[in-house]
Amino acid sequence: MKTKQIVLFASGSGSNVENIIRYFQDKPNVTIAMVLTNKRDAKVLERCNRLNISALYFNKTSFRETECVLDIIKCAKPDLIVLAGFLWKVPENIIKAFPNQIINIHPALLPKYGGKGMYGDNVHKAVKENKDSVSGITIHYVNEHYDEGAIIQQVETKILPNDTPDEIAAKVHALEYEYFPKVIEQLLMAQ
Secondary structure, eight states, rough: OOOOEEEEEESSSSSSHHHHHHTTTTTTTTTEEEEEESTTTTTHHHHHHHHHOOOOEEEEEHHHHHHHHHHHHHHHHOEEESSSOOSSSHHHHHHSSTTEEEEEEESSSSTOOSSOOHHHHHHHHHHHHTSEEEEEEEEEEOOOOOSSSEEEEEEEOOOOOOOOOOHHHHHHHHHHHHHHHHHHHHHHHOO
């Protein structure tokens, strides 16, 4: 069986990236080819260094105005591109080069709380302000629009009236850590 290659994108601390790397460490049929980040000082770079995973920083110009990042991805020959806390919109040239091969995780039950600017604490504060009784995660394919690609899986968690945004975030992170690697594995094995 051919080894499946994953390319991960992240913008921040990389806790989801580390969780995915650790999940696949003992699975010889899946390799994390590389991690790409749009922040020079992202904590995900430290995590990758510690875990012996190749990681590269890129800037806005190389991502949006040239083929540079696309060429780097193509060299890795990924079976799946995974956005794990990546905040930029993916340019059309990358989406077209990898149709139905780019997935994202969103910290809410889309279509609620999706779109530009709706990430991390912004989402959890909105859930709290609207007094929602549930929140959760949405794993979806990436298209040209923020958070509008076809939904692969949604998992919800109960929100108590006195939960703070930080407590909501903790519940959502627990779902991310549990379900995201499993869905990635299912998608790879279905190819």
